[in-house]
Amino acid sequence: MGTGDGNLPHIVIVGGGFGGLAAARSLRHLNVRITLVDRKNHHLFQPLLYQVATAMLMPGQIAAPIRQVLKNDRHTTVLLGEVSGVDAAAHTLTVETPEREPLHLHYDFLVLATGVQHSYFGHDEFEQYAPGMKTMADATKVRNKVLSAFEAAEHETDPALRSALLTFVLVGGGPTGVEMAGAIAELARMSMKSDFRRIDPQDTKILLVEASPRVLGGFDPSLSEKVTQRLTHMGVQVLTGHPVEQIDDSGVTVGGEHIASRTVIWTAGVTPSPVARWLGCPADRAGRVKVRYDLSVPGAPEIFVIGDVANYEQEGKPLPGVAQVAMQMGAHVARVMEARLMNDAPPPPFHYVNKGNMAVVGRNYAILERGNLKLTGYVAWLAWSLIHVLFLALPNLRVSVFLQWVWSYFTEQRGSRLIVEPEISSSPAETVRSAS
Amino acid sequence: MGTGDGNLPHIVIVGGGFGGLAAARSLRHLNVRITLVDRKNHHLFQPLLYQVATAMLMPGQIAAPIRQVLKNDRHTTVLLGEVSGVDAAAHTLTVETPEREPLHLHYDFLVLATGVQHSYFGHDEFEQYAPGMKTMADATKVRNKVLSAFEAAEHETDPALRSALLTFVLVGGGPTGVEMAGAIAELARMSMKSDFRRIDPQDTKILLVEASPRVLGGFDPSLSEKVTQRLTHMGVQVLTGHPVEQIDDSGVTVGGEHIASRTVIWTAGVTPSPVARWLGCPADRAGRVKVRYDLSVPGAPEIFVIGDVANYEQEGKPLPGVAQVAMQMGAHVARVMEARLMNDAPPPPFHYVNKGNMAVVGRNYAILERGNLKLTGYVAWLAWSLIHVLFLALPNLRVSVFLQWVWSYFTEQRGSRLIVEPEISSSPAETVRSAS
Numbered sequence: 093m094g095t096g097d098g099n100l101p102h103i104v105i106v107g108g109g110f111g112g113l114a115a116a117r118s119l120r121h122l123n124v125r126i127t128l129v130d131r132k133n134h135h136l137f138q139p140l141l142y143q144v145a146t147a148m149l150m151p152g153q154i155a156a157p158i159r160q161v162l163k164n165d166r167h168t169t170v171l172l173g174e175v176s177g178v179d180a181a182a183h184t185l186t187v188e189t190p191e192r193e194p195l196h197l198h199y200d201f202l203v204l205a206t207g208v209q210h211s212y213f214g215h216d217e218f219e220q221y222a223p224g225m226k227t228m229a230d231a232t233k234v235r236n237k238v239l240s241a242f243e244a245a246e247h248e249t250d251p252a253l254r255s256a257l258l259t260f261v262l263v264g265g266g267p268t269g270v271e272m273a274g275a276i277a278e279l280a281r282m283s284m285k286s287d288f289r290r291i292d293p294q295d296t297k298i299l300l301v302e303a304s305p306r307v308l309g310g311f312d313p314s315l316s317e318k319v320t321q322r323l324t325h326m327g328v329q330v331l332t333g334h335p336v337e338q339i340d341d342s343g344v345t346v347g348g349e350h351i352a353s354r355t356v357i358w359t360a361g362v363t364p365s366p367v368a369r370w371l372g373c374p375a376d377r378a379g380r381v382k383v384r385y386d387l388s389v390p391g392a393p394e395i396f397v398i399g400d401v402a403n404y405e406q407e408g409k410p411l412p413g414v415a416q417v418a419m420q421m422g423a424h425v426a427r428v429m430e431a432r433l434m435n436d437a438p439p440p441p442f443h444y445v446n447k448g449n450m451a452v453v454g455r456n457y458a459i460l461e462r463g464n465l466k467l468t469g470y471v472a473w474l475a476w477s478l479i480h481v482l483f484l485a486l487p488n489l490r491v492s493v494f495l496q497w498v499w500s501y502f503t504e505q506r507g508s509r510l511i512v513e514p515e516i517s518s519s520p521a522e523t524v525r526s527a528s
Numbered sequence: 529m530g531t532g533d534g535n536l537p538h539i540v541i542v543g544g545g546f547g548g549l550a551a552a553r554s555l556r557h558l559n560v561r562i563t564l565v566d567r568k569n570h571h572l573f574q575p576l577l578y579q580v581a582t583a584m585l586m587p588g589q590i591a592a593p594i595r596q597v598l599k600n601d602r603h604t605t606v607l608l609g610e611v612s613g614v615d616a617a618a619h620t621l622t623v624e625t626p627e628r629e630p631l632h633l634h635y636d637f638l639v640l641a642t643g644v645q646h647s648y649f650g651h652d653e654f655e656q657y658a659p660g661m662k663t664m665a666d667a668t669k670v671r672n673k674v675l676s677a678f679e680a681a682e683h684e685t686d687p688a689l690r691s692a693l694l695t696f697v698l699v700g701g702g703p704t705g706v707e708m709a710g711a712i713a714e715l716a717r718m719s720m721k722s723d724f725r726r727i728d729p730q731d732t733k734i735l736l737v738e739a740s741p742r743v744l745g746g747f748d749p750s751l752s753e754k755v756t757q758r759l760t761h762m763g764v765q766v767l768t769g770h771p772v773e774q775i776d777d778s779g780v781t782v783g784g785e786h787i788a789s790r791t792v793i794w795t796a797g798v799t800p801s802p803v804a805r806w807l808g809c810p811a812d813r814a815g816r817v818k819v820r821y822d823l824s825v826p827g828a829p830e831i832f833v834i835g836d837v838a839n840y841e842q843e844g845k846p847l848p849g850v851a852q853v854a855m856q857m858g859a860h861v862a863r864v865m866e867a868r869l870m871n872d873a874p875p876p877p878f879h880y881v882n883k884g885n886m887a888v889v890g891r892n893y894a895i896l897e898r899g900n901l902k903l904t905g906y907v908a909w910l911a912w913s914l915i916h917v918l919f920l921a922l923p924n925l926r927v928s929v930f931l932q933w934v935w936s937y938f939t940e941q942r943g944s945r946l947i948v949e950p951e952i953s954s955s956p957a958e959t960v961r962s963a964s
Contacts, residue, residue, distance in 0.1 A: 133679060133947040152586035152944030159723040160945065169725045172679040172947075189683060190676070228948055240626070243569060243608040247625060287595040289605045488935055488943070495931070499924055507924075508588030509596065511569040511608075512664055 100125045100167075101433060104185060104197055106175050107205035108135045108158040110415040111399030113485070114422025115203050120165045122430055127197060129187055131174040133157055135485050136228060139415060140493070142268055145225060145234040145357075146275035147283075148500060150508040153492050155228060156485035171195075178202065178370040180392045185370075201394050201429050204367050204381075205422065208400045208413060211363035218339040222356040225268055232512065234357055238276065239511050241355045242284065245291045256352040258296045261344050263336050264360030265302025266309070267451045270319060272357060273300045274454035277326040282504045298328045299353075301346050303335035303360070308451055308459075310412060315459045318468050322453045336360075362413065364401040371395065376403045376410070385441035386428045387421055396425040404442065411444050415483075420444055450476045455501065536561045536603070537869060540621060540633055542611050543641035544571045544594040546851040547835030549921070550858025551639050556601045558866055563633060565623055567610040569593055571921050572664060575851060576929070578704055581661060581670040581793075582711035583719075584936060586944040589928050591664060592921035607631075614638065614806040616828045621806075637830050637865050640803050640817075641858065644836040644849060647799035654775040658792040661704055668948065670793055674712065675947050677791045678720065681727045692788040694732045697780050699772050700796030701738025702745070703887045706755060708793060709736045710890035713762040718940045734764045735789075737782050739771035739796070744887060744895075746848060751895045754904050758889045772796075798849065800837040807831065812839045812846070821877035822864045823857055832861040840878065847880050851919075856880055886912045891937065 101124045105112045108130035116128050134155035143149040159170045173187040176194065185202065187195045210224025223233050238260065245257035260276050262269045280296035287293070300307065300323065306316040307323075307330060320330045334347035343353040368375035373389055375381055380403035381389060387402065389395045399418035403410045411417045420442075427439045448462030450472065458476040460467040467475070477497060484490045496507045537560045541548045544566035552564050570591035579585040595606045609623040612630065621638065623631045646660025659669050674696065681693035696712050698705045716732035723729070736743065736759065742752040743759075743766060756766045770783035779789040804811035809825055811817055816839035817825060823838065825831045835854035839846045847853045856878075863875045884898030886908065894909040896902070903911070913933060920926045932943045 133675065133945070150586040150588035150944075151948065152588075152946050155944075155946050157723075157945040159720075160941070163722045166725075169682075170723075171683055172676075173683070190680060192680070192684065195683065228946070232948065239569065240608075244626060244628070246605075247607055247609070247631065248628065284595075286599045287593075287606075289602075488939070488941065491931075491935070492928075495927075499927070503924070505596070505924065508586075508591075509569070509593040510588050510591050510664070512587065512668065 101200040102127065102198065103201045103203065103429065104129065104199040105203040105205065106130075106185070107207055107399070108132070108170075109138075109205060109207050109399060109418065111205035111207075111418030111422040112203065113158075113161065114419040115205065115398070115426050116162060116165070116168060116422075118423045118426030119429070120168070122433065124167060124433070126165070126168040127171055128158065128162065128168060129171045129173055129175060129197075130158060131172065132227070133159070133172055134228070135161060137484055137489075138226075139267075139483075140480060141225060141228075141231045142271045142275055144228070144231040144508075145238070146272065146279050147235055147239065147506040147509045148275065149493060149496060150510075151228050151232060153489055153496065153507075154484070156489060161485050175206070175370070178204075178395070180371060180389075180395060183394070199394075201396070203396045203398060203422075203425055204370075204401060205397075205399045205418065206365040206367060206401055208362035208364050210358060211361045212358065213361055215339075218358065221339045221341055222263060222344075222358040224358045225272075226362070235508075236511050237355055237357075238279070239509055242280075242288070242291070242293065243511070244354075246288050247290070252352070254291065255295075255297075256343060257354045258291065258293075259299070259343070259351065259353040259355070260296065261299045261301060261351060261353045261356045263301050263339070263344070263356060263358050265300055265304070265307030265330070265332065266359060268359040269300055269302070269357075270307055270323070270451055270453060272359065273298055273323055273328045274326060274452070274457075277323075277328055278454050279506060281327065283506045283509075296327075299351060300328055300330050301334065301336055301344070302330075302332045305333050307332060311449060311451070311459065311461050312466060315461060315466060315468065319451065319453055319459060322457050326454055362400070367397055367401045378403075380410070386438065387425050387442055388428070396428070398422055398425055404444075406444055414449070416447060417444055450479070452476045537636040538563065538634065539637045539639065539865065540565065540635040541639040541641065542566075542621070543643060543835070544568070544606075545574075545641060545643050545835060545854065547641035547643075547854030547858040548639065549594070549597065550855040551641065551834070551862050552598060552601070552604060552858075554859045554862030555865070556604070558869065560603060560869070562601070562604040563607055564594060564598065564604060565607045565609055565611060565633075566594055567608070568663070569595070569608055570664070571597060573920055573925075574662070575919075576916060577661060577664075577667045578707045578711055580664070580667040580944075581674070582708065582715050583671055583675065583942040583945045584711065584715075585929060585932060586946075587664050587668060589925055589932065589943075590920070592925060597921050611642070611806070614640075614831070616807060616825075616831060619830070635830075637832070639832045639834060639858075639861055640806075640837060641833075641835045641854065642801040642803060642837055644798035644800050646794060647797045648794065649797055651775075654794065657775045657777055658699060658780075658794040660794045661708075662798070671944075672947050673791055673793075674715070675945060678716075678724070678727070678729065679947070680790075682724050683726070688788070690727065691731075691733075692779065693790045694727065694729075695735070695779070695787065695789040695791070696732065697735045697737060697787060697789045697792045699737050699775070699780070699792060699794050701736055701740070701743030701766070701768065702795060704795040705736055705738070705793075706743055706759070706887055706889060708795065709734055709759055709764045710762060710888065710893075713759075713764055714890050715942060717763065719942045719945075732763075735787060736764055736766045737770065737772055737780070738766070738768045741769050743768060746885060747887070747895065747897050748902060751897060751902060751904065755887065755889055755895060758893050762890055798836070803833055803837045807833075814839075816846070822874065823861050823878055824864070832864070834858055834861055840880075842880055850885070852883060853880055886915070888912050 173189040338345035398421035400413035452458040458473040609625040774781035834857035836849035894912040
């Protein structure tokens with residue numbers, strides 16, 4: 093790999109998410125070769141994925157081509173491919189690419205930042221009825237499903253079926269579930285209120301189901317309570333303390349009660365990518381790799397595991413799988429590698445500094461928690477909006493999302509109500525090619 | 529259908545393209561019930577589809593939800609479904625909808641504006657290697673294919689294969705083929721010039737193949753000549769007078785010569801939707817319905833066929849399948865129906881007024897032909913840009929596309945280089961869900 097500087101140390105980073113990109117960017121001033129491997133060509137701004145799923149933003153607005161983000165880092169090569177294994181003894185990893193023999197890359201340092209995917213906790217049969225929300229393809233599928241349900245309800249004459257089509261169930265009361273619930277409520281009650289003739293989108297029922305006693309378990313209980321009030325006020329029914337027992341094509345069963353719904357969305361759980369298996373190293377119960385003080389793998393000091401796949405304990409418990417943790421870990425491993433390459437003293441053990449957590453519930457309302465500071469309502473929502481715009485990876489995406497939000501705020505319309513693949517097809521009803 | 533005004537005349541329009549939408553909009557002041565049926569939920573602005581396929585625009589920027597376009601037309605119901613047949617004697621049509629029994633709609637007037645799909649002239653086996661360009665799903669597929677070819681070339685070590693990956697063949701020298709060729713040239717030579725480390729996107733070969741003696745056969749020969757010069761100047765090889773003989777996974781054969789290419793795109797031909805078959809009425813050789821002076825079907829005066837599916841002769845030859853013709857036909861049938869409902873004198877026979885044809889070749893260059901006026905270059909390009917922005921169906925899309933173009937013009941970057949479904953998959957390399 094690389095362009096004629098084959099003698100430089102080679103750092104391979106797997107994963108172009110928040111952790112991997114932070115590592116790559118923090119290494120750019122060093123005289124090394126870097127290869128960043130991802131199976132997608134884009135860095136996905138996952139905190140706003142729910143806005144794609146609810147037709148507020150277009151997919152391209154929250155996806156930055158990794159090549160474009162790193163285009164000025166002349167020592168960094170981007171490789172579209174999927175890691176299938178690591179040979180820690182030989183310092184090589186295997187990358188599968190389309191239409192080609194697998195590549196074997198030799199590394200001097202390896203950073204694994206491969207993240208998580210949604211998990212059904214042993215109920216994989218739920219997946220066909222309740223798609224998850226981790227990738228752009230997931231979000232587009234959910235958007236198609238949500239918009240198609242309203243379309244089908246419009247010409248459904250059976251009242252029971254129509255009601256099932258207008259019932260949306262979100263399984264999982266974490267930030268994604270809460271944000272989705274608020275966004276679907278707005279989509280139905282605001283953006284689409286004049287668009288149908290036979291149904292009233294205001295009749296939409298939205299349920300948020302959480303197995304634990306409260307939503308947003310990562311926040312202070314007082315904030316969970318306020319979010320529940322806000323959701324209830326927006327017409328979302330919040331059901332806590334009951335796990336989902338069954339999901340099928342007729343709906344969900346919660347606490348012994350069956351709820352008829354044609355649109356169930358799964359935001360309840362994730363499972364790490366198989367890093368521990370690649371490395372043959374110990375993992376925690378969730379499958380994350382227990383990393384050392386410098387985020388390296390026990391017994392393989394040249395391999396680092398960061399982000400959602402890492403289990404790093406601080407104050408007696410593992411750090412949460414959020415963007416902030418991944419970004420700080422990425423920057424930290426860059427410092428560790430630099431110190432080793434320069435024969436400098438190693439940096440102090442990794443210490444996560446929580447700059448605050450946020451969640452948004454529809455327009456004008458968010459919660460923000462930072463240390464003892466707790467903010468709710470409009471000011472928190474402004475802060476949420478500003479921070480999320482600023483953290484997009486490319487300047488054009490910042491402008492584009494900002495303008496979209498301002499426009500939507502005043503018009504109450506969405507940005508992208510596009511059903512790309514309706515389930516019907518075979519002959520064209522789409523018209524006209526044009527020379528004009 | 530409708531909301532309690534079941535005694536009003538019922539007009540069914542099939543197809544939400546340029547023709548169908550023009551008809552619906554021209555009828556909005558009448559006291560009738562209108563049902564617009566489309567198998568997609570969006571009106572696609574097809575003249576800019578090539579920009580989605582070449583990563584300039586995002587799909588949502590050229591797609592307007594039909595419901596949103598017609599939201600203030602309270603007498604108009606939008607139905608997502610696909611027509612499978614018409615019973616002209618009984619004045620009913622059958623609409624297939626997902627997950628439901630087919631609907632049977634009774635109509636007083638029926639407007640069929642169902643357009644065309646791409647056609648391989650009996651070589652359906654070409655489709656798997658050379659996707660067409662009619663729907664949003666087509667354009668997204670082409671975009672994935674084009675972007676993935678550069679990705680694969682970046683880590684291909686075999687020079688012959690790498691060259692095939694960097695060779696793009698456009699079959700068909702009509703406006704879409706010409707515009708695609710120019711756009712791929714710019715994507716490679718401008719937007720991506722700094723993004724790769726092992727290939728030089730400037731090495732990209734682009735071929736435009738046209739069976740007839742010149743490209744843009746609908747324009748004056750002097751303009752075809754200028755476009756060919758411009759394309760050649762941009763590094764596009766224009767090959768006219770030779771039909772494509774063979775397309776397979778290794779490339780295309782033209783004039784007995786094999787050209788190795790991994791990305792072949794088909795813009796060479798279209799075939800009408802099966803309107804003539806639904807109606808059991810005579811069609812021309814291409815499959816279009818020969819319509820009467822008022823665009824009605826011979827023997828069924830309450831059925832109109834408009835747009836690309838209609839064959840209407842003017843000055844001895846059928847009108848071309850372009851947006852302008854469809855829009856003028858849509859407005860005309862609205863006048864015909866209004867006159868009949870009001871018992872007024874019918875309007876004069878349909879007469880198409882050609883307001884001019886345009887085609888664009890990359891930035892700063894377009895051609896424009898209107899009567900004897902022929903314009904080429906920058907001024908034509910400005911006119912092209914202005915007209916295409918103004919004709920988008922929703923104001924927010926106009927602003928969004930305008931800003932995208934201005935931004936891209938100055939930065940030389942594209943708007944949406946997103947590969948949504950790379951051909952590899954199974955475990956996640958995408959990172960991080962976040963509460964922040």
